[in-house]
Amino acid sequence: MDLENFQLFLKSDMAQTLINLGAIQGVILSVIIWNYPQQHKIANRILSLFLLSLVYLYVGPQVLELVDSPFQRLYFGFRMVTPILLILYIQSLYKKVPDKKFSLLFFLIPIDILVIYLSLKLRSNGIISSLQWVIINQSWFIIIFLFYLKLIFKQFNNYKTKVLQNLSSTHQVGLRWVSQLFFGFLFIVSFDFLLSVISSRSGSLDSNTASILSILAFTMFMYFITIKGKLSPQIYQLRNLEDSPITDNKPSHVEDVGHLKVVSEKVINLMETEKFFREEGVTVKDVADKIEEQPYIVSQAINSCLGKNFFELVNGYRVEESKNLMMDEKLNHLSMIGIAFEAGFSSKTAFNTAFKKHTGMTPSQFKKEALF
Structure with a gap:
C-alpha cells in the first residue's frame, strides 16, 4: 500500500470505526476496573480515571471539531491530568494516597491553561504568527511533560525499591505491568507529539491524518491493556506495600x-x-x-x-x-x-x-x- 492509498484508508469509515472502538473499549474497561471487587480499590479507581482521561485526551479533539470557537485549544489545558493520575496510581501501590505534596500537582493545570489561553490571545490579536504560536505551545508541552515524566520515573523507582527491599517475589506486585503501562503511555504521547510536529512544519502529513494515526496508536494501547487484564487479572489485585518499610543503606548512628x-x-x-x-x-x-x-x-x-x-x-x-x-x-x-x-x-x-x-x-x- 503506497502513502496515498494509506491516507485514503485513514480517512475511510473503517479507520473511524477503529477509533470509536478504542474509545468504547477504554470506557468499558474503566467501568470494569472501577467496580473490580477487590480490597485494594484505591489503586484500581485511580487506574480507571487514568484510562478515562486517556479517552478524553485522544477522542476529545474529534468532538471539538464540531465546535466553532477560537478557544478550542483550551481543551488541552486538562491534558496533564493523565500523567498526574499515572503518578498517583503508582504511588497508591506502595504508600497512602492522596499525598498532599503530589496533590499540589493539580495546581499546575490552571498554569497550563493560562499559557495556552495567553498564546491564543496573542495569535488572535496578530501579535504572533500561527507558526510562532505552534512553536510556543510545542516548547511549553515539552517542558511541562518532561517535568511530569521525571516525577513518574521517581515514583516507579521508589515503588521498585520498596518491592525489592521487602518481598522475595514480584508476582503479586506487578513491576512489569507498571513499567508496561508507563512506557505504553510514553510511546503514545511521544508519537502524538512527533506527528503534530511533522504535520505543522512540513507538508508531507496533513493534520487530519496525523490525528487519526495518533488515535489509532491510542486504540492499540487500549486493547493491549484490555488483553493484558484478561490474561493476567492479578494486575487488578496487586499487593499494597503501604505498611512495608523502606530504608536507606546507611545506619544513622x-x-x-x-x-x-x-x-x-x-x-x-x-x-x-x-x-x-x-x-x-x-x-x-x-x-x-x-x-x-x-x-x-x-x-x-x-x-x-x-x-x-x-x-x-x-x-x-x-x-x-x-x-x-x-x-x-x-x-x-x-x-x-x-x-x-x-x-x-x-x-x-x-x-x-x-x-x-x-x-x-x-x-x-x-x-x-x-x-x-
Missing part, C-alpha cells in the same frame, strides 16, 4: 552498626540452618517476626551489612538450593519447575530469571554442563 551486624547474622543463620527462603512468598516482615526484630531494622541490616536487598538475598539462596537439588540423584524425577518450587520460587519465569542472573546460564544449561 555508629552504635547502630553493631546491632545491625548482629541482625544480619541472625538473618543468615535463619536462611542457612532453617532454609527459611523456601517459604512461599516470604517477606522481610516474616523474617523480622521470626527473629523478633522490627522489619525496618531487618531491611536496613540486609542493605547495609550484606550489601544487597531482601529480594536479591532470598533469591540468591534459592538459586544455590536449586543447584544442589539438580545435583541430587534422588531427585532426578523432578522437573525443572518442580525443582523451582522446592527451592521456594513461585513460578518458572521467576526461577529462570533469577538463575540466569546469578549464574549467567539457564537452569537447563547448568544441569547439562554439571552432568558432563
